[in-house]
Amino acid sequence: MTNPTNPTYRILSLGAGVQSTTLLALSAEGSLPRIDYAIFADTGWEPKGVYEHLERIEREIAEPAGIPILRVATGNIRNDALDPKHRFASMPLYILNKDGRPGMTRRQCTGEYKIKPIKKQVRDILGHPYPQRIPKGVFVEQWVGISRDEFHRAKDADVAYMHNRHPLIVDMDWSRADCTAYLQSRGLADTPKSSCLGCPFHGNQQWRNIRDHSPEEWADVVAFDAAIRAGNAPANASGNPLLGQAFLHRSRVPLDQAPIDHITAREWAQRQAALDTKAPGEPLKELEDGVTDGCSPWTCRGDEPQHGQDDFGLTA
Template identity: 75%
Template sequence: MGAGVQSSTLLTLSAEGILPKVDYAIFADTGWEPKAVYAHLDRLEREVAEPAGIPVFRVTSGNIRNDALNPDHRFASMPLYILNKDGRPGMTRRQCTGEYKIKPIKQKVRDLLGYPHPTRVPKGVFVEQWVGISTDEFHRAKDADVKYMRNRHPLLDLGWSRADCIRYLTSLGLAETPKSSCLGCPFHGNAQWRHIRDTSPSEWADVVEFDAAIRQGNARANASGNRLLGEAFLHRSRVPLSEAPIDHVTAAERAARQIAADDASELENGVVDGCSPWACRGDADALTQDDFGLAT
């Protein structure tokens, strides 16, 4: 449960008895979610999960922001935008979802099954894991990569789109369900960057500071002399976030810049499905030379 639109819908449908009651909900905390996500998660737990008798577990592999800036910590890299020394664009490899989302979820699932790592999970012992993927992103539905987890996608079974989920949540007074992703996720669209800047000055200062701090890449790599082959940025324009063109781009400007319609939509709205462990857009995006090299 990322506490975004689709996973909030699944939890609520279960709590309301429209879907069977789940045994548990698991929130993988990267330590750098927007304040609105933590507030929404608190509300879901208090008003939806607890009355229905559904325990919500919060698991973590650490604080992704602090780890990225700590030269003594092995950091799982974000999909940062890179500007090579010769001007070529690229991206670093995305490892963050695996490290900060999938890994702690798997650890908790094994604990709940009674077979914590490194104990072997016996054949035929598994959890049915519900993943919040709606019809507009059905192509992202996939199986888990371990036999003790079997993914199911109830929203697809219901034929529900993201719009259906929003209507349902709105009818229950949960219209303000936020998009679930790290505060400084490079997959944010301009609308999300503007929202942070215009509604939460402290969070905006935080991401601007982080963007400047990662300009030369991973802190541990820099400390060991394995510097990034270029400069790293949070915004796809590959300029400092404080200077990035995040305000609305008109149709004329899009035409002048020759931005395709799909690219323009993603530039403005970001990746629709956020950072679900089994549906993150980054799964298919960047090919790299190594942890700190450039995308090809």
């Protein structure tokens, strides 16, 4: 008989960034309970450093501990955006409208390329693939890598068969700095941020890092930025053209011309305006560092509710 208070499995939502790598290592060494699976949702356009790090932690941490890392995907976010025949869940692109006003496109990519394939994999693990109904009380405990300093991002999943847990907050009371120090002690000081190569939420530091240390990847994102100037190809092909221009960088100029080496006057003004509602220095830090936790499921900046009946629900 199913116990409604005990999970059928423990899984880790593994973005291969700082916090989720910390959780994998803590579980593997026995400092936290053993997880049954770690699931990595691959957008198809992760930085090469993320893929290399994933291979390393699988080889050095997960496999010796007997923890399977499952890779799941629903497509390639870069290719899908440029393919007029492919359904595409939009990225949060920066828009310059025809009248000069700034805007952003809706962010659906986390739901489509991260959350949806994880839900599908969880259903398969539980033995109830969609559209089967999952019996009441059958669920997985899903670990999400949110640390103490990001506690406001902690939330539950929107389906009954997944219960989110945040061990870095509940069990460890660790900040991101604590995670970084722990990874350094494990020889993993070079753990990267987890986000798509061309994520619009990159800070200037991340853009500079790609430009200065990975010319091939820089050429890739510059080419992509130019290719989506009129919006994504599927929308244009379906008769819903973008009424303006789209950009990867918040300055709303082509990426290879964007002011990633300094703060613009407009950005400085925006920082000053934001100080009324945010901690001093935080807006400027965001301009430079981007999303602290990368774009892992359930932690991406600007997360939109993944309602049970939408395209990404996989409910029941």
